[in-house]
Amino acid sequence: MLTALLLWPLHAPAAGGNWPDYDDAHLKAGREVWLGTCRECHGNPMSDAPQAKDRSAWTTRLAKGSEVLYEHALKGFEGPSGTEMPARGGNASLSDAEVRAAVDYMLKIVAP
Numbered sequence: 001m002l003t004a005l006l007l008w009p010l011h012a013p014a015a016g017g018n019w020p021d022y023d024d025a026h027l028k029a030g031r032e033v034w035l036g037t038c039r040e041c042h043g044n045p046m047s048d049a050p051q052a053k054d055r056s057a058w059t060t061r062l063a064k065g066s067e068v069l070y071e072h073a074l075k076g077f078e079g080p081s082g083t084e085m086p087a088r089g090g091n092a093s094l095s096d097a098e099v100r101a102a103v104d105y106m107l108k109i110v111a112p
């Protein structure tokens with residue numbers, strides 16, 4: 001019983017605990033959006049999306065520059081291999097600023 005109580009917190013849902021948090025308010029806001037919408041693919045190895053912690057998956061993407069990456073996150077993008085980034089990660093309720101902040105948060109993980 002005591003053991004179960006001690007272990008219980010480990011089984012509590014991880015509210016993004018594995019993902020870096022930053023002091024910067026913009027990145028904090030981006031993190032909330034990212035955890036809520038983007039993690040499902042970009043923090044999920046079962047997805048064919050480039051993973052936030054896989055820097056090599058981002059080398060050619062980073063070279064496009066952040067304006068192009070924002071545009072692709074906002075409007076959607078289909079890569080050469082046919083995998084698809086849905087517009088706003090499929091969450092139409094996100095504002096442009098929220099999507100940009102989520103991109104900034106993810107790029108901060110990719111290239112700190």
Ligand code: HEC
Binds near residue numbers: 068
């Ligand atoms: C349903 C899965 C899914 C969700 C949810 C998702 N993405 Fe993506 N995303 C992808 C896939 C797949 C790609 C890779 C497309 C390709 O290049 O083939 C991608 C690529 C990207 C890229 C790189 C685009 C480029 O030009 O290389 C950015 C930036 C991005 N996503 C941002 C986001 C953000 C921000 C969110 C949350 C608001 C998000 N994604 C949510 C699947 C997803």
